[in-house]
Amino acid sequence: MIMETLNNKNIEDLASSVVREFLSRKKCTGTLQLMDKELPRTDGSVNNRLKLAQSFKIESWMKSNKTKEDPLRTMLEIIIWNILMKQSDSNKSGVTNNVFQLQHKSLDNSLNKQSAVKTQTPVETVTLNEVTSVDITDFESSEADMDDLVAKPRKMQMDQQFAFSSLSSRNILDGDLSSQRIKQPYPVSSSASKKKATSVFEMLSASPEKAITAKQQEIPEPASTFPWDMPKSKHTTKYKEKKKLSTEQNIQSLNVLDLSLCDNEPLNDTIYSWKDVELVQEMRILVLGSVKGSYPKEWLNQNFTFCECTDGRPNTLRFGIVQQKGGPCGVLAAVQATVVKHLLFANNGIKPEVSDLNVTSIERNKSLVEAITEIIWRASDNSTAYLAVAKMGCDFIASAGYQPDNFSENITLLQFNTCENLQRGVQENIKCYLQGKGACLLLLYSVILSRGVQRVRSDMDEVNGKLMGAHNYCTQEMVNLLLTGRATSNAFDHGIKLEENTFLKGLHARSDIGFLSLFEHYGSCQIGDYYKTPKYPIWVVCSESHFTVLFSLDRSIVANSKDSGPFDLIYYDGLANQDEFIQLTVNPSFPVSNNCSSGDLVPPLEHCIRTKWPKATIDWNDTDPIL
Secondary structure, eight states: OOOSOOOHHHHHHHHHHHHHHHHHHTTOHHHHHHHHHHSOOOTTOOOBHHHHHHHHTOHHHHHHHHTSSSOOOSHHHHHHHHHHHHHHHTTOOOOOHHHHHHHHHHHHHHHHHHHHTOOOSOOOOOOOOOOOOSOOOBTTOOHHHHHHHHHSOOOOOOOTTOOOOOOOSOOOOSSOOTTOOOOOSSOOOHHHHHHHHHHHHHTTOOOOOOOOOTTOBOOOOOOOOOGGGSOOOTTOOOOOOOOOOOHHHHHHHHGGGBGGGOOSOOOSSSOOOTTOHHHHHHHHHHHHSOTTOOOOHHHHTOOOOBOOOOSSOOGGGTTOBOOOSSSTHHHHHHHHHHHHHHHHHSSTTSOOOGGGGSOOHHHHHHHHHHHHHHHHHHHTTSSOEEEEEEOTTOSOOOOTTOOOOSSGGGEEEEEESSHHHHHHHHHHTHHHHHTSSOHHHHHHHHHHHHHOHHHHHHHSSSTTOOSBOGGGOBOHHHHHHHHHSSOOSOBSBSEEEEETTEEEEOBSSOOSSEEEEHHHHTTSOOBOHHHHSOSSSEEEEEETTEEEEEEOSOGGGGTSOTTOOOEEEEEEOTTTTOOSOEEEEEETTSOOOTTSOTTSOOOHHHHHHHTTSTTOEEEOTTSOOOO
């Protein structure tokens, strides 16, 4: 590294960077996380191992270390080794080769033992700074790359501000992209960019109500703080205008976080590598209930394709996601509901109109990116999030006796530690979800791994339960996981204690998206106020073993009492090949007419609506009731 000025801040940045490299290579996860919390990374932090070697001008030491029978793993050890050896040569130190090797091995073993007994309590994870360069081979870079660097004349100089990215997981690039820049997810003006940077996520920030009934008991759970609720760190910088890349280059720049290529840089108390066959099998057991199960075609062929309305259907259905076959409707409905939230309520204070549903492809794709990001990040509890993307020919290695499912073998994982970077990752890989196959499974895998496999199991009343039910339908646990971030088995508020050791788990907080069920009408389940009165007037509806979406343009209906005046609800069913815009008028304070005979058929959707508004009359406004 060539520095025009050398000051205490530069020295601190270099010193902290080499310490982080030491902790990273020694897998001291908890210590590294604590350091990042107490001494946050700055723009001057150097997380590129090759550049760090250049900074100290020790490329020859690194190369020489590789020739040793027992090479040292960290840069700090290599520096200390060479300093001590020079002192020994000058007869200024009594440290011998054998003694130092013994100390090196003893230190290594001691650190590994300390790392092994770290507490399992989640701690604040490393915060990623903004990416300012795609040339980001980090601390876990291959030694072959180090050889290449040492063999070449030095072509790179670091500027005065040490402006390197601080991505904390392993980065692998095919080729030299040092001159490239990552583009912004959405090209907007600078003023709009500042506004959007907060507004995209502000809708999650409302604090939940804490009412607990006499028969219900709140489930103890550590409170989590979302990044959009926290003040901006002084070390966090605004996104800068990036030079546009081709789609292939953008995806490549995100694949540097590919966990199928990395298992050395843990950022959370649970780090997943897709090389781990046991993890793949554990995921299959959690979803399907069997390690030998395979995913049904209805799930493998489903993606998040929107309705194009080119066949005469009204353009106000362009917001809708099309379902091809029965099965993954719970996942589709949860995503659809969240897409509607971002389409209609992103601009707080501006009441949406029906015409807002006639969206462009760019608008609905943007809302899909935001919806997927929100669902995954919520499950991560403001921690490490994983994004599963389709990638043929990934590095998955099957062991003897492994039975392929034709899905898990062709995905890779991307790891993120901020919501903003996760959104950028979703944007760069959105084609996997829009056009690829198995999009619902990709999202399900992402949410499970972001929540944590064992935490998902602990959410459920039955620890050996599964997320995909009979006939390949979505269970309540799966829908709750997507809507609330927790795979609880029930839809009532908090929890109910039946016996001393029996506790039925429900919702922990008021949900953004609501949930209504025909089963409650029949007395088979109980839906709590956290679902019936969500933060936004949007509900996933479970009726006749199928999940659909019901929403209103009037946000006041979730704030007013049940005796409010008439309002409209819009209904969408992605499986029904819906060819008309269905808008119901609900009068919650006008009792149902007694003129209906017992033989009259009542649409199941009306029964679901009346679990929220018991006395409501419902007008289908000249559309045929769905029976």
